[in-house]
Amino acid sequence: MKFIYQTWWKILAVVLVFYTLIAGLLFHVPTLPILHETIRNLYFHVPMWMAMFSVFFISVVFSIMYLNTGKEEYDLASVECVNTGMMFFVLGLVTGMMWAKYTWGEYWSNDPKQNSxxxxxxxxxxxxxxxxxxxxxxxRGKISSIYNIFAFPIMVVLIMVLPRMTDSLHPGNGGNPAFGKMDLDNRMRVVLYPAFIGWALIGVWIASIRYRIRLIEHKKNTIN
Amino acid sequence: MKKLSSIILFLLIFTTVFAQQSAGVEMADTLRSSGKIYVVITTIAIVFIGIIIYLFSIDRRLKKLEK
Incomplete structure (x- = not known):
């Protein structure tokens, strides 16, 4: 847990995201019909989901550690990871809806990806x-940890697997490849992958701040 | 003769449609070339720096509180 009190990875996260903010708007993108310049949304919409997956996964790790050791701190860390992940979930959904309005024509078109x-x-x-x-x-710790461990793979299946088995407008579904040659060339990867790492680290940072606040509240409650 | 001319006509229609498709993708090149995109980037950068400074200050206050 010493890791969360260090500063270097927070600075790394800031540098990476700052770079993607500038490079994402300036660097070359492929010219595609319908998408036009909105393809740059890829640098800001997809990393929200990556940040969400990262903190949810860390949350599962803490849940398992809590069930192994029974230490209260692990349970608190797991909860705050889920809380942070839900914020990124909402950001990902809302940015996706915005993007869908201007490319699919509707904020919510009951697409399999959106529904799941x-x-x-x-x-x-x-x-x-x-x-x-x-x-x-x-x-509370035990039941919610077990629920969390089961919820994570179901969430992954709902978001990543099930929409791919039917027809969906979202790239990467129904036989049209995401991150394939059509919608992602190598010059985009230079911006996209740093964005993944940067936003994931920012997610961890926010979760760690929430965890530290929760820890102080917890200590205060147990003394009284 | 009529058949042949109509076939040629259809072929020509196809080429115009095709040409439109390949050249018709509009990108915001004028905005970027006129330099105004830098205004947007500066705005975003300021917002992001502000949020990050705020996050760091929360971090510092927490550190004090923990001691």
Missing amino acids: AAIAFLLYCAYVVLRNSIDEEQK
Whole structure:
């Protein structure tokens, strides 16, 4: 846990995201019909999901560590990771809706990708409700950890796997490749991958701040 | 003769459609070449720097609180 008190990776995150903000608007992008300049959204919409996947995955790791050791801190870290991930979930959904309005013609066209993303969001809402409905600390920690471990793979299947098996407007579904030759050339990767790492680290940073606040609150509550 | 001319006509129609498709993708080249995109980038950069300074200050306050 010493890692979260260090500064170097926070600066790394800032530098990477700052670079993608500038390079994402200036560097060359392929000229594609319908998309036009909105293809630059790729640098800002997709990293939201990457940040979400990262913090949700870290949350699962902490849940497993909590079940192994029974230490309260791991449970708190896991919860704050989920809370941060849900913020990025909403950002990803809203930016996706914005982009869809100008390329698919509708904010919400009941596309399989959109629908299953919404279901996955409800899955994590259920996690928060479940957690807040249990008063006893150990029981709450255990039940919510187990729920979290099961929710993660279901979320991945809902967002990444199921939409690919049907026809969807979203790239990477229904036989049209995401990150294929059509919609991503190598000059875009130079910006996209740093954006993934940068935003994921920013997600971890926000989660770590929330965790530290939660830890102080927790200590205060146990002393009183 | 009529058949042949209509076939040629259709072929020509196809070429015009095709030409439109390949040259018709509009990008915001004028905005970028006239240099105004830098205004947008500066705005975004200022917003981002502001948020980051805010995050760092929260981090610092937390460090004090933890001690």
